[in-house]
Amino acid sequence: MNSESAKSRLPLWVGPALFLLTTGVVVLLGLLAFSITERRWETQRPAIAIQPIAEWEPDNAAWGANYPREYERYLLTRDDTTRTMFGGSFPRDYLEDDPRQVLLFAGYPFSKEYRQARGHYHSVTDVTQTKRISAKNMSSCWTCKSTDVPKRMAEMGVAEFYATPFSEFVGKITHPIGCQDCHDPKTMNLRITRPALREAFAAMGKDIDQATHQEMRSLVCAQCHVEYYFKDGSYVTLPWAGGLGVEQIIAYYDALSFTDWTHAISKTSIIKSQHPDYELYSAGIHAYGGVACADCHMPYRTEGGVKFTDHHVQSPLLNIANSCAVCHRWGEEEIRSRVEAIQTKVANAKLAAEDVLVRAHFDIAAAMQAGATDEELAAARKLVRHAQYRWDFVSSHNGVGFHAPQECTRILGDSAREAQEARLLVARLLAAKGISAEPKYPDLSTRDRAVEVKNAFESGQPTNLL
């Protein structure tokens, strides 16, 4: 071995050693990176066993013990925070803000109290305190208000539950809307616990058990956020056999000659619409794109390393970053202003429809005061029945038309046109009785004035309109 070659060459072991060292460092770096992105320790649950949850367990806290994050967020539905874009009262009192509605519901409990619904947490409190519930009501009105309901139904039978007086369960049904309404306690899979939706699917020739998980993320909401009526006085039924559109639903009710109440001013047979949220959502672009209710109202949330569904159910506009902005890469204010522009158009069309609808009721009343018979008024009343249902279909649904902007605007346009047609028929009827002047429409500028007028009609001492 000469000294020159010894200088220019490293010992044989250096190459393999460097290689092994590098390999080792890379492996360790990889493990570090994995541990950082996995955030494994942050996602560790304490080493306690998941407690089994009983079938039909109504107590949300019992579920919360196993699912503390979901439960903690659910409890935030206690919060009354909501949006106030249209000004007016807070929390919103619709009769205070819009006295027309006192008249539109004349003869019906909604004319006494109509407030913006609070979060799910308050469902039992609110249903027992509203002026809309009276001794006449059956337990149908409990159906969507408590996790106690499925258990009661299982024990006593569905029809029997519905037909029990509402008052019988006051103090016995105590747990607000919660976990059990949507989840299977063993698997946590979403499941349908309310018979009406299952029966409505069957009536359409569909099997709800074939729904995909993504569909279920809307359908569990659709157990309650739908239009319904009480068949045979108490059996909660969705009028979907002909389809979910407002025209199909009107045809369904007309075929049954169904009536919720006779209007105190125009003596029209009115159908009350109940928040057809799922129906209108189904007509909109988000449903078309496969976006579920939960995607916007219960978006995913991350705490530490855990991604979970946010059970603080609320308006997406109170949580734009996690809901809208996940797909729509605009600024929050841009999103808000777009939504509010859409809602403002619907809100204005709604008020325009109300203005002519209120007058249509008064016009018919004026004709009655002029001696018009029920037979003479039948065509006008039928138009008002349909016009009011169309209006209420949009008015009673949540979201001020955002779920289906074109559809809601279309429905309100049809409502106003029909109400106007009724007024035209009545004008000709009055003309035949020698009356050409416009009826003397009462002042409805405040709720108090509107209530006075309503009371006068309800008590059979109506204001003279001629």
Place this chain on the structure above:
Amino acid sequence: MNSESAKSRLPLWVGPALFLLTTGVVVLLGLLAFSITERRWETQRPAIAIQPIAEWEPDNAAWGANYPREYERYLLTRDDTTRTMFGGSFPRDYLEDDPRQVLLFAGYPFSKEYRQARGHYHSVTDVTQTKRISAKNMSSCWTCKSTDVPKRMAEMGVAEFYATPFSEFVGKITHPIGCQDCHDPKTMNLRITRPALREAFAAMGKDIDQATHQEMRSLVCAQCHVEYYFKDGSYVTLPWAGGLGVEQIIAYYDALSFTDWTHAISKTSIIKSQHPDYELYSAGIHAYGGVACADCHMPYRTEGGVKFTDHHVQSPLLNIANSCAVCHRWGEEEIRSRVEAIQTKVANAKLAAEDVLVRAHFDIAAAMQAGATDEELAAARKLVRHAQYRWDFVSSHNGVGFHAPQECTRILGDSAREAQEARLLVARLLAAKGISAEPKYPDLSTRDRAVEVKNAFESGQPTNLL
């Protein structure tokens, strides 16, 4: 040097040689990959000089020599292919398909001929052949029909051009809508060649020269695809000073007491709306998202390695894969069905508005036959003026409401409600004259019947409606 160390070690030059070889191969592979993705040879133009194009060059073929791909696609606007989703005639004859329009335009040339517009290539032919142009028309009607117009305007002055009789340029203005209408011949930049749009921007306090390139990709279309009127009888003017919404435009016209014609049936002062495509596009979600007219109607096209703007301007539904589907990753049939669902709602709301509008015209005519004075009818006529303008704003625009579904549906709802209000006023007026029966509405089931009725009113021998 012992034989053992000679065996276990490679010669010193092998390492560097391998390194250099690898480097060389990588560089060559990179060049190959670049050449493939660049498709350089496919994009090579033949080695000829770009021919200079003169300022105001009207001949599209002269531009086409330099830009053969764009020109070739532009020539396809010769094709009459269009959509026929709503059935009826093809190419569409609106008066044949919808005889109500014969009556709505009674007393105005649109009641004589109203067909679906053909592609840009036919603009000169069609404007010289339509029955709507008569000896009374000025050259304002040439403004949007030919690349010859800017040159003429530059030569003789804008106001002077507009005020020249239309007939004077027949046979002299020959080149259809084309390159020069939107492009600067030196730079090919988009530019505004029609004064009305520039002036409308100025009236709103805006400088159109500050528009971005993406905005220009809509504004060059907005030179013609807008609502306009002839100020002082011939000066093409966009009624935008108060804004682009239908309410603002109505207020603008009302402030001028502007009238296009007096309706032959109801003697109402009518404003004719002219395809407010840009106005309604501006109210829609695509404009909100920064999507330009050209993005959908002239989407990018690739031929060989060249990506260029497709100058075959047409409905995006005839080219879904390159227009809608670039952003909306749905199947073509899904996209088409979504668009057609939206358009069907608008089309139905449009017909509903027409039904009541036609009757409103007849109701007013009936009141005139019963001796009502202009003063008595003023309020009803004002409502009909506005209702008809709203209807026409949507009806005359291209796209059957797709550019702004909620806005179009809202406008049509307002139109119908207002027309109904007019009918109500007239019913009370007739009542005051002792008439309570509905007017005898004529049969309008076919175009021929509608034309008969229209002719009777136009000739002063109206059908008796009482």
